[in-house]
Amino acid sequence: MTDAPRPARLGAADEALPDGPAHPSAWRSLLGPLTALAAWNALFFGAALWRPAWWLGLAGEFVLIVMAAERVGRRVPPRGRRLYERSLAFGFPVLVLVAWQLIVDANILSPMWFPPPTRIAAALWDLATGYDKFSGTSLIGRPWLIPAAFHAHGLAGVWSLFAESHVWVTLARVVAGFVIGMVPGILVGVVMGINQTVRLMLDATLSAVYVLPKIAIFPLVMLMFSDPFGEGPKITVVAISVFFLVAINTMAGVRDIDPVFLQAGRNYGARGLNLLRHVIIPAALPIIFAGLRLALGTALVVIIAVEFLRAKQGVGFITYYYWQVLLPDKMYAALFVVMVLGALLTFVLQWIERRVMPWQRR
Amino acid sequence: MTTVANSEPRPPKIISRHVSKVYDTVGGRVTALDGFDLDVADGEFVCVVGPSGCGKSTYLRILAGLDTHTSGTIRIRPGDDPKKPLNAVVFQEYAIFPWKTVIDNVAFGLQMRGVGRAERLAVAQDWLDRVGLGKFAGYYPHQISGGMKQRVGIVRALANDPEVLLMDEPLGALDAQTRIVLQEELLRIWEETRKTVVYITHSLDEAILLGDRIILMTAHPGTNLAAFEVPIPRPRTVATMNLPVFAELRAEIWALLGREVNRAMELMA
Numbered sequence: 001m002t003d004a005p006r007p008a009r010l011g012a013a014d015e016a017l018p019d020g021p022a023h024p025s026a027w028r029s030l031l032g033p034l035t036a037l038a039a040w041n042a043l044f045f046g047a048a049l050w051r052p053a054w055w056l057g058l059a060g061e062f063v064l065i066v067m068a069a070e071r072v073g074r075r076v077p078p079r080g081r082r083l084y085e086r087s088l089a090f091g092f093p094v095l096v097l098v099a100w101q102l103i104v105d106a107n108i109l110s111p112m113w114f115p116p117p118t119r120i121a122a123a124l125w126d127l128a129t130g131y132d133k134f135s136g137t138s139l140i141g142r143p144w145l146i147p148a149a150f151h152a153h154g155l156a157g158v159w160s161l162f163a164e165s166h167v168w169v170t171l172a173r174v175v176a177g178f179v180i181g182m183v184p185g186i187l188v189g190v191v192m193g194i195n196q197t198v199r200l201m202l203d204a205t206l207s208a209v210y211v212l213p214k215i216a217i218f219p220l221v222m223l224m225f226s227d228p229f230g231e232g233p234k235i236t237v238v239a240i241s242v243f244f245l246v247a248i249n250t251m252a253g254v255r256d257i258d259p260v261f262l263q264a265g266r267n268y269g270a271r272g273l274n275l276l277r278h279v280i281i282p283a284a285l286p287i288i289f290a291g292l293r294l295a296l297g298t299a300l301v302v303i304i305a306v307e308f309l310r311a312k313q314g315v316g317f318i319t320y321y322y323w324q325v326l327l328p329d330k331m332y333a334a335l336f337v338v339m340v341l342g343a344l345l346t347f348v349l350q351w352i353e354r355r356v357m358p359w360q361r362r
Numbered sequence: 363m364t365t366v367a368n369s370e371p372r373p374p375k376i377i378s379r380h381v382s383k384v385y386d387t388v389g390g391r392v393t394a395l396d397g398f399d400l401d402v403a404d405g406e407f408v409c410v411v412g413p414s415g416c417g418k419s420t421y422l423r424i425l426a427g428l429d430t431h432t433s434g435t436i437r438i439r440p441g442d443d444p445k446k447p448l449n450a451v452v453f454q455e456y457a458i459f460p461w462k463t464v465i466d467n468v469a470f471g472l473q474m475r476g477v478g479r480a481e482r483l484a485v486a487q488d489w490l491d492r493v494g495l496g497k498f499a500g501y502y503p504h505q506i507s508g509g510m511k512q513r514v515g516i517v518r519a520l521a522n523d524p525e526v527l528l529m530d531e532p533l534g535a536l537d538a539q540t541r542i543v544l545q546e547e548l549l550r551i552w553e554e555t556r557k558t559v560v561y562i563t564h565s566l567d568e569a570i571l572l573g574d575r576i577i578l579m580t581a582h583p584g585t586n587l588a589a590f591e592v593p594i595p596r597p598r599t600v601a602t603m604n605l606p607v608f609a610e611l612r613a614e615i616w617a618l619l620g621r622e623v624n625r626a627m628e629l630m631a
Contacts, residue, residue, distance in 0.1 A: 263428050264457040268522060269447065269474035278470070282461035359461045359502040 027075065033068035040064060054108050058099060065095075115329040123329035124336060127318075131164075137313055139337065141165030167337060170314040173231065174303050174345065177238025178296065185246030185295075186288060190280065192247070193254020203251075210248060214241035214298070215305045222310070234306050241302045242295040249291025253284030286360065289353045296349055300342050315341060373439060375526060375558045376402040376425065381434035383420050393583040394420045397434065400560075400577060400586075402526070407552060407559045409569035411619065412579030412587070413626035418562045421584070422530050425560065426451045441525045447471065450519035454531040456511045458503050464514050465490060465499035471522030489517040492554075493547060509540035513547070520551070526558040534564065545571060546600050553597050566619065570594070570611055571603060578619055581626035588618055 044050050044057045069088060076084045097117045103109050104116040111119070127139045141161045149157030162168045192199045192206075214237060221237050222228035257280065265279035307316025315338050322331040354360075383395040395417040402408050410418045423429040424436060426449050438448045450471060458467045465486045466473075472482035490496050493513045503511055512532060519527055533541045545568060552559065552572070563569050569576045570592055578587040592611065594602060602608060 258455075258457075260453055260455050260457040261459065263423075264451070264453060264459070267426055267428060267449070267451045268471040268518070270470075274474060278462075278474075279459070282459070285461070357461070359463075359504065 029071045030068060033064050033071065037061065037064040037068065050103075050106065051108050054103055061099075113328060115332055119329050120332040120336065123327075124333035127330060127333050127337075135312065137164050137166060139165065139318075140167050166313055166315050166318050167341065170303060170307065170316065170341065173234050173314065174238060174299050174341075177235045177303070178242050178299050180235065181239035181242030181299075182246050182292065182295065185243040185291075186250050188243075189247040189250020189288075189291075190254055190276070190284070192251040193284070194280070199251065206244065206248060210244045214244075214302050218306060218309065229310060234303065234311065237306055238299050238302050241298050245295040245298060246288070246291050249294070250284060250288050253287030253291070254280060256287060257283040282357075285357055289349075289357070292349060292353075293346070296345055297342075300338075300345070304338060372404060374401040375404045375406070376400065376438050376560065378421075378425070378436040379434055381421065381424060381436050382432050383417065383424065383429070384432045395424075395431070396583040396585045398579070398585050402558055402560060405556045405558055407561065407572060407574045408577060409561045409563055409573035409575070410577045410579060411563060411566060411569045411615075412584060413581045413619075413623040414564070415582050415626060415630070416579045416622075417582070417584030418579055419530055422451070422528050422560060422562050425449065426528050438526055445475070447475070447522055447524045449526050449528050450522045450524035452512075452515050452519045452527070452529040452532040454534045456503075456508075456515045456535070458511055458514050458518065460503045462502075463499065464495065464501050464503065464506065467503070467514055468518045468521050470518060475522075486517075486521050489521045490514075492551070493517055507540075508536055509544060512536060512544060516544075516548070516551070520555065520557075524557075526560065529559060529561045531562050531564060533568065541568075542600055548572060549598055566612055566615060567603060570608060570615075571598060571600070576615065578615065578622070581622045582629055587622060588615075590615055 040057075040060050044053075050057055073084060100114070101116045101118060104111050104114055115123070129142075131138045131142060141164055143161070145161055146158055149161050151157075153160070188202070192202055217240065218233065218237050221233045221240070225232040225236070261279055261283050262275070265275050270278055303314070304316035304319070307314040308320045311317040315334055319331055319334040319338065322328070322334060378398065378400045380397045380399060381395055382393065382397055385392045385394060398417070398421055400408070400410075400421075410421070412418045420429065424431045425438070428451070440446075440448060458464075459470070462470065465483060468486035468489055469477075469482040472485060473479075477485075487496065487499060490499055493516070495510060495513055495517075498506055498510065503514070506514075512535075516529075516532065519529075533544050536544065549572065561569070561572060573592055576590045576592060578589070579585065580587045590611065594605065594607060594611075
């Protein structure tokens with residue numbers, strides 16, 4: 001009973017199969033989503049639905065654009081694959097910005113609370129080129145003044161330009177805290193990974209402190225410094241949060257080493273520092289770097305929060321400051337700077353990672 | 363048939379008498395190795411065969427100094443040059459370092475013994491050339507195939523010039539075809555170097571093809587079951603496996619080994 005219809009069905013399927021990638025119906029499949037997109041827009045504009053239900057309109061557009069992009073994606077030749085993927089990755093944020101601009105321009109959302117991208121860009125330009133005489137600060141330290149400052153006051157002049165910059169101050173705090181926390185973190189992590197006694201003694205304590213939100217100990221750290229409002233506590237709290245993440249990940253990395261590598265190392269005569277340098281550290285590096293990436297993210301969260309709380313300078317400070325004085329354009333601009341800072345630091349870390357672990361390069 | 367070791371005037375290279383290994387576990391004491399005896403003559407190629415879990419790898423690791431034994435005597439007689447390492451292990455999982463280039467892996471033992479960079483790289487390059495990996499010296503392990511990785515593992519041991527070579531199922535992780543190629547290569551290299559070798563394997567064919575002598579072990583706990591001389595003259599090739607004497611010896615050994623393998627399976631169930 002089941003045998004009889006099968007050949008017939010197979011034959012039918014054969015005839016229905018497309019001839020190959022160049023089949024004309026390939027591009028025709030795009031027509032569906034594009035027509036739907038046009039109809040969706042016609043409906044929203046025609047029935048004046050944008051104002052009451054703009055979020056629904058955008059959700060619909062998003063779904064239809066995804067459907068259209070998928071159909072394009074199926075037809076992209078291998079050579080164009082990279083371009084296609086890049087266009088999706090960069091096209092999406094552009095679309096979001098355009099939608100944001102249009103919605104605010106149409107006064108559906110208030111430009112007071114949701115400044116459109118063009119006004120944020122203008123505010124960013126103001127911040128980057130301006131100088132706050134009242135607080136004596138600027139966003140990036142007015143690098144165009146470097147030649148004049150160097151001419152007038154030498155290196156001290158250039159230094160004072162860096163010192164007035166929000167970006168450089170935050171960068172210095174993050175990098176200093178990161179390095180100060182990372183070095184002992186790796187050391188303690190390696191010792192905990194190798195030595196069972198140390199691990200048993202420290203592991204529970206470290207794990208307990210680890211779950212404590214690091215920003216919570218900021219008041220405690222301020223208490224420990226003679227100048228509670230200076231740079232010391234800020235860098236220290238970043239260093240502490242980095243330390244725990246790096247130590248715990250390094251320990252995991254060292255413990256995770258395939259024992260056969262340690263046996264091979266010892267069998268071929270590596271002892272003590274040689275074993276550490278040639279086997280243990282390189283074997284644990286991938287997980288150590290995973291820890292460093294996590295720690296970098298945490299370091300940024302912590303420094304921004306600290307600057308919200310207690311700082312007269314820094315990108316976290318200006319973000320909070322422009323909220324307090326109710327200048328959302330500049331607040332968004334400052335947030336954008338925070339984002340760029342994070343992306344930049346992540347990129348630098350990835351670059352170092354590739355340099356330190358060339359064997360992982362594809 | 364007297365053993366080669368007895369007719370030699372020199373003492374054996376490896377002496378192991380009544381070697382036992384007992385593990386203390388939560389569930390009680392587990393005997394992995396129970397009074398195992400093995401003497402290996404200088405320049406002899408000995409293959410140790412036994413069912414899974416018979417402790418043959420444990421014995422090799424004790425011999426390599428990577429594990430301790432509970433009782434018995436085990437030692438490798440040092441050679442004339444005190445700087446030469448006593449042993450070097452070729453591991454089943456290759457265990458070549460992914461973070462070092464092929465040539466740095468091969469030179470690793472020499473580096474740890476303080477041999478200068480130029481000299482150790484020259485030695486390593488020479489060994490790589492001998493196994494046809496000369497032009498892969500600068501590659502990282504992830505860029506080469508499994509068969510090539512184990513070639514690197516083998517020449518890393520040989521470049522270290524140990525008194526004895528300890529091989530722990532070195533071809534176990536390779537596919538059947540690559541395995542045959544590497545067996546031929548091992549035969550060729552051994553003809554050139556005539557190292558003392560202890561070779562652990564699951565494969566009876568491999569043991570007969572490579573070894574001068576085959577030591578059979580019992581299933582858990584492992585100890586001596588029987589020993590066979592391999593009367594096939596060298597040099598051997600993979601074609602040696604087609605000789606009638608090869609098949610006869612295999613049948614004779616399997617009669618004993620098969621029973622132990624069955625017993626091992628019952629023990630595991």
